[in-house]
Amino acid sequence: MSRVFKALSDPSRRRVLQLLRAGPMSAGDLADQFAVSKPTMSAHFAVLREADLVHVEKSGKSMIYHLKLSVLEEALMGFAQTFGLGTEAVSTLPDGQEVLP
Template sequence: MTHANARAVLPLDRYLGNCQNTEMDSVFKALSDPTRRQILKLLRASDLSAGDIAAHFDVSKPTISGHLSVLKEAGLVDMERHGNVLMYRLKLSVLEEAMIPFMEFFHRGAAPLKKKGKK
């Protein structure tokens, strides 16, 4: 780094410190796959059954089930059984919680971002 570009750069992992945990890791693992990101986009529009979700993809239902399991384990979706039908719903709060430390890192010098519902 040249003198002109020199400034105190705090490494992201050091800044996040205690924010790094298995919960956050599972969220980013879930988001790393394009199929899972597409499932989240679908669920953003409305709650869907596993079958309705699978209909949007050219992969087997067990593959979609695996993706849904990863999303559920990460806390990004909720699943509720309605008789024989499994309905999935997006949980944005978990994604928001994972993103706040990153947004604060990139907004250094600005006021800390506030969580919804907190003052």
């Protein structure tokens, strides 16, 4: 849990996760989106791996990173729930309409 929040405490790492939302991406393609050196990004990837927020698949000479959305969800929502957050029934019905008893 600490590792997840630590991972999320850096804007670059949060952006990596956002990029991976759209689908798996190689380390190089990810790194190209950032202004820092590739070794620096590699270190960020390592932090995300240690937090188990991504999973890597080897493909030829590339490393393909995948977002582990379920892990993010579990950590974020699990923690939120310990504060009673995130589980209130929020209506998605048109305004004024209700589910009848």
